[in-house]
Amino acid sequence: MKDRYFLLLACLGLLTLVLFILSLLTGPASLCVSDSLHALLTGRGDAIVLVMREIRLPRALLGVLIGASLGLSGAVLQGYLRNPLAEPGLLGISASASLGAVIAIYTGLSLVFPLALPLMALAGAVIAVFIVQMLAGKGAGVLTIILAGVAVSSLAGAMTSLALNLSPNPFAAMEVVYWMLGSLTDRSMLHVQLAAPFILIGWVLLFSLGRSLDALTLGSDAAASMGVSIKRVQWLAILGTAASVGASTAVSGAIGFVGLIIPHLLRPLVGSQPSKLLPVSALGGASIILAADILVRIIAPGRDLKLGVLTAIVGAPFFLWLVFRTRRTAL
Amino acid sequence: MSLLHVSDLQVSLGTKKVLNGIGLAVEKGEFIGLIGPNGAGKSTLLKTILGLIASSGNIILNGRPSSSLSLLERARLAAYLPQEREIGWAISVERLIMLGRIPHKGAFAAIDPHDLLVVDAAMRRMDVEAFRHRSAQELSGGEKARVLIARAMAQEAPLLLADEPTAGLDPAHQIGLMQSFAQMAKESSTVIASMHDLGLAARWCTRLVLIHNGQIVADGAPKIVLTRANLHQVFGVEVYLEATAQGLIVQPVAMTDSKNG
Numbered sequence: 001m002k003d004r005y006f007l008l009l010a011c012l013g014l015l016t017l018v019l020f021i022l023s024l025l026t027g028p029a030s031l032c033v034s035d036s037l038h039a040l041l042t043g044r045g046d047a048i049v050l051v052m053r054e055i056r057l058p059r060a061l062l063g064v065l066i067g068a069s070l071g072l073s074g075a076v077l078q079g080y081l082r083n084p085l086a087e088p089g090l091l092g093i094s095a096s097a098s099l100g101a102v103i104a105i106y107t108g109l110s111l112v113f114p115l116a117l118p119l120m121a122l123a124g125a126v127i128a129v130f131i132v133q134m135l136a137g138k139g140a141g142v143l144t145i146i147l148a149g150v151a152v153s154s155l156a157g158a159m160t161s162l163a164l165n166l167s168p169n170p171f172a173a174m175e176v177v178y179w180m181l182g183s184l185t186d187r188s189m190l191h192v193q194l195a196a197p198f199i200l201i202g203w204v205l206l207f208s209l210g211r212s213l214d215a216l217t218l219g220s221d222a223a224a225s226m227g228v229s230i231k232r233v234q235w236l237a238i239l240g241t242a243a244s245v246g247a248s249t250a251v252s253g254a255i256g257f258v259g260l261i262i263p264h265l266l267r268p269l270v271g272s273q274p275s276k277l278l279p280v281s282a283l284g285g286a287s288i289i290l291a292a293d294i295l296v297r298i299i300a301p302g303r304d305l306k307l308g309v310l311t312a313i314v315g316a317p318f319f320l321w322l323v324f325r326t327r328r329t330a331l
Numbered sequence: 332m333s334l335l336h337v338s339d340l341q342v343s344l345g346t347k348k349v350l351n352g353i354g355l356a357v358e359k360g361e362f363i364g365l366i367g368p369n370g371a372g373k374s375t376l377l378k379t380i381l382g383l384i385a386s387s388g389n390i391i392l393n394g395r396p397s398s399s400l401s402l403l404e405r406a407r408l409a410a411y412l413p414q415e416r417e418i419g420w421a422i423s424v425e426r427l428i429m430l431g432r433i434p435h436k437g438a439f440a441a442i443d444p445h446d447l448l449v450v451d452a453a454m455r456r457m458d459v460e461a462f463r464h465r466s467a468q469e470l471s472g473g474e475k476a477r478v479l480i481a482r483a484m485a486q487e488a489p490l491l492l493a494d495e496p497t498a499g500l501d502p503a504h505q506i507g508l509m510q511s512f513a514q515m516a517k518e519s520s521t522v523i524a525s526m527h528d529l530g531l532a533a534r535w536c537t538r539l540v541l542i543h544n545g546q547i548v549a550d551g552a553p554k555i556v557l558t559r560a561n562l563h564q565v566f567g568v569e570v571y572l573e574a575t576a577q578g579l580i581v582q583p584v585a586m587t588d589s590k591n592g
Contacts, residue, residue, distance in 0.1 A: 082419040215433050218482070219417035225381050226486065227406030227434040272420040272466070 012283035019290035023060040069244035071285020074259030079213035079274035087260035088245040092152030097249035099156040100124025118250035125246025182253035182308020195247040202244025210275030257315025340388035351545040362516035364536035365525040373525040406434035410486035414494035421466040431485030457481040493524040509535035533579040
């Protein structure tokens with residue numbers, strides 16, 4: 001049983017590594033494999049180094065960071081809310097981060113100062129957390145938190161629509177819409193440096209919840225009687241998601257369905273134990289985002305197909321299939 | 332020193348006083364049945380003892396005020412079986428029971444041989460070994476209940492608080508459970524169980540506590556608590572009562588007239 005789990009971890013780890021390397025090797029500039037890897041590692045070879053280190057490496061790194069954040073936070077939220085339909089977007093964090101970014105684009109701040117966009121998005125995520133926490137109150141039930149998240153999501157969505165509605169020119173509106181579709185194109189090392197600290201802190205918070213989530217399988221009263229502080233779990237789950245997914249949304253835009261589907265897909269493989277689901281979901285999420293980001297470059301080179309569009313196109317039918325399967329087993 | 336000492340316990344939910352001046356001293360080795368009609372405050376009392384519900388008054392667990400205990404310290408002193416038989420994920424029976432070991436483990440400690448021993452013993456006690464590898468969600472209601480009781484036993488706390496543990500069990504497993512609790516009370520853990528089956532309570536518990544409208548109406552040996560007058564007043568039922576060689580037989584037979592019309 002234990003061996004099988006480690007085997008699964010190793011396979012997913014290997015898959016992530018392979019996809020990471022493939023991502024480094026994919027792009028419009030046709031470079032040969034040995035040259036590009038050589039340039040990446042040694043830093044010798046002028047133009048190739050630039051392509052590898054400044055364009056492809058940040059893109060691949062962000063793929064890993066963002067994918068893992070989505071998978072991990074999805075697994076934590078499903079465990080915490082004891083609901084297989086929970087996902088990072090549910091808490092209103094993605095929508096609020098998007099709103100922050102939209103305001104940065106709308107006001108023209110992002111033109112003056114490029115990092116204003118991710119910074120405003122992060123601020124949006126932080127504000128969402130405080131509103132959700134405030135609405136939910138201390139020691140809130142699962143339902144209250146979901147409702148608070150839905151309320152914050154709707155409000156942020158409405159404000160985003162308002163910004164689009166009142167957009168001073170079609171180009172700003174276009175930029176907002178494109179940004180919201182979610183993409184890793186043209187992100188720099190600066191984006192990695194900005195997002196990575198938040199994402200890593202978020203991971204630490206989320207990973208620390210493993211055992212508490214196991215106990216929560218039996219409900220919050222039973223978990224509390226086993227020494228789990230429900231209030232602490234609530235804070236860590238929400239803050240960890242805000243830090244990791246907020247920072248992810250800040251640099252990539254909203255990418256849906258990964259946080260919902262990855263934990264779902266992997267749960268049966270770990271015997272449904274919430275703590276064991278965390279690391280595999282992180283690796284699974286990283287693999288999916290890397291794979292999707294490779295695909296958008298292969299399917300439509302030059303057309304800038306958005307990553308978030310691809311995950312939604314593949315994710316939504318898959319989700320339908322899951323619902324269908326659940327319905328069949330429930331009957 | 333009592334294992335649990337409760338005095339002047341008050342709990343209000345909203346404007347309603349759910350517990351009003353509860354006082355209770357529980358000694359090691361007791362098997363206490365908590366009886367009373369629906370809404371009397373049995374579940375609330377159990378949750379309050381565990382610190383899950385805010386209260387005023389004193390709760391002293393193993394000589395220390397409950398409020399001064401950390402969550403983990405409390406978890407090592409008192410295990411709890413909630414009335415809702417919630418199992419969120421399709422984890423195996425064995426893993427579910429292993430969850431009871433959480434309060435005894437460091438943050439990253441692996442399962443050790445002692446844990447396995449404790450879990451095996453709990454499984455034997457509740458007769459669930461046969462489906463140890465099955466998903467806990469696929470079990471029948473009574474099987475789930477037995478698995479969850481085994482989980483609480485695996486916590487190895489000196490005090491076990493069980494909310495309607497016999498609900499949903501077949502007669503053989505009801506008696507088996509009561510025997511296990513009586514045995515545990517003799518050997519290691521004190522048990523407080525809320526229950527509705529007066530017959531089982533009378534036969535197996537060493538002491539009964541009768542609660543009505545948030546107050547303790549009677550407290551003592553079964554034959555002292557289960558009197559016609561008490562049952563008439565609190566439950567509004569007429570009972571058939573007989574002391575036999577196997578203990579007290581209690582069988583409610585009819586509602587009293589005042590309740591009927």
